[in-house]
Amino acid sequence: MIHRCIVCDFSDTRGLTRFALRSGEHCFLCGTHALMAERVGVSYISTHALKEALRDRRTSDRRAGHQDELAESLAVAFIAEKRERHDRRAATMTP
Numbered sequence: 001m002i003h004r005c006i007v008c009d010f011s012d013t014r015g016l017t018r019f020a021l022r023s024g025e026h027c028f029l030c031g032t033h034a035l036m037a038e039r040v041g042v043s044y045i046s047t048h049a050l051k052e053a054l055r056d057r058r059t060s061d062r063r064a065g066h067q068d069e070l071a072e073s074l075a076v077a078f079i080a081e082k083r084e085r086h087d088r089r090a091a092t093m094t095p
Contacts, residue, residue, distance in 0.1 A: 005030035006047050007054045021045060029054075 004011045010030035017034040019027050022043040029037060033054050037044070044050040 003028045005033055006051050007033045019050075021047065021050065 002011055003013060003016055005016060006027045006029065008030060010016070015031050016028045017031060019029045019034060019037060021027065022045045025047070027047050027050070029050075036054050037050065040053065042053070044053065
């Protein structure tokens, strides 16, 4: 039987943890979701309740907020630096 994290479907058994629900039922969580469940400190009655509590709530709107002048200038500076470093490595690797 293949076990999977009930939240994200991660299936590598080396990274899964057996998690006990208040109902006495057990389910499997990946390490990240097990840590999240422990930190919340709530005992969940069902897998559905656990899944809803731990699902990813991030949206692209939250991540792509308006940047101020300083943030924009730092982003531009570091992007240029990364490109230069990458270009140098690529140039030294070419025969």
